[in-house]
Amino acid sequence: MELVVRDLTVARGGVPVLAGLGFTLGAGEVVVLRGPNGSGKTTLLRTLAGLQPPLAGEVSLPPETIAYGAHADGLKAQLSVAENLAFWASVYGTGEIEAALGDMNLSGLRDRPAANLSAGQKRRLGLARLLVTGRPIWLLDEPTVSLDTASVALFAARVRAHVAGGGAALIATHIDLGLEARVLDVTPYKADPDAGANPGAFDEAFL
């Protein structure tokens, strides 16, 4: 189980943002993505998650190994905490949510509608979703937004446990999670916006 990225160019809205990016993420590793706002961290993560095709280069990873944690938590306000989590658990075919609820300190909130959660509680629920996917490679986009110090520590502990169990994580973040992680700064890979500018980029969506 290894994520290998070779000579990758990713684009947002048809404009290349990162070019020539290469790295590997093996089992038991955490890689922290760094870079200023707009440097292409989210675009890179979305490409790796398969939501958009790369402009060039290749991504090789075993199938069905990715769990993607986006900016938005994907919660349904009308459903309770347990119902939200149980939905994702059954989508991923794991079905077990009690451990994840306990791990993210949500047991006391299980019957509360997601609409009534605070921003930090929603985020904790969003992160608990990762625990019920059973997927080994986590791709996380700013996972600690709106979390308090204690919850950040709780989350870091979950990542540590996941990695110790043979998982891997690629985390885009601006804060120090206190993890033993390799840092990948994407700034040097900044693409020339005009280099790959392709007037036909709009059409490609329809081909």
Next chain:
Amino acid sequence: MIALLLRDLRLSVRAGGGFGLGLAFFLIVSVLVPFGVGPEAEILARIAPGILWVGALLACLLSLDRIFQLDFEDGSLDLLATAPVPMEGAVVMKALAHWLVTGLPLTLAAPLFGGLMSMAAPGHWWMFVTLLLGTPALSMIGAFGAALTVGLKRGGLLLSLLVLPLYVPTLIFGAEAATRGMAGLDATTPLLMVAGITAGSVALLPFAAAAALRINLR
């Protein structure tokens, strides 16, 4: 995929869900038309199948933009796209949930509401049969339109414009079958056409809708 269907059904019956919206609209149309047209039972009975079909179609249209838009806005569509559920399957489940929440209640209610327009006895049966055959196509075509317009802010207008022409064949053959059936004529051909449109859209449109969603998520 069953989990997705159950979640959508649960969401639709909770507060703010779409359940009842289409039905209420349908009831309003059925109640208001006799006031507008006048009390002549003969005229009402003659136009009832067409009015009921148009009412059902518009009621269906009312909740189409919710099929994917809400999931797109709260990020769950992104997460679904990375989940081990084929996008085509997710589209079918979403359309099925829309049909169970909108099309099926309309089908069950149409025979009752037909009474408001002095529809005679065999007409109830024909309304039920034609809507049962036709409304799945309305939901499936609507899901395709919703997938095309999912990324657009206030895409409801574009969605209506895209979907309405696609609804026309279903409407023509559905209403025609109901009218002929009521008049005691042979309705086999229009019934088969409606069934064919439904079967064709259920077979082909999930692929088109899934492709449109993938492009819109980029």
